Amino acid sequence: MGFGEWIKQKRSENDWTQMQLSQITGIPQTTISNWERYKTNPSLKHLPCLAKTFSVDFSEIVSCIDLRQSQRDIK
Secondary structure, three states, rough: OOOOHHHHHHHHOOOOHHHHHHHHHOOOHHHHHHOOOOOOOOOHHHHHHHHHOOOOHHHHHHHHHHHHHHHHHHH
16 A cells, blocks of 8 residues: 555544545645655654654554655655
């Protein structure tokens, strides 16, 4: 499962819209939308907040991130 699918699934499990997740985390709704559409991956600064919000281990999130996409995002 990729990160976009993972974040969408976690959001759905909590019955949250993208806007609600944005309000809870302080992460812009457009950023969450880009993640779910596989346009971008999360930056490291967002991972602790997401782990806490969804009560998951940091490694669960990292395992979903496509590092090849992250390298393209850096360029």
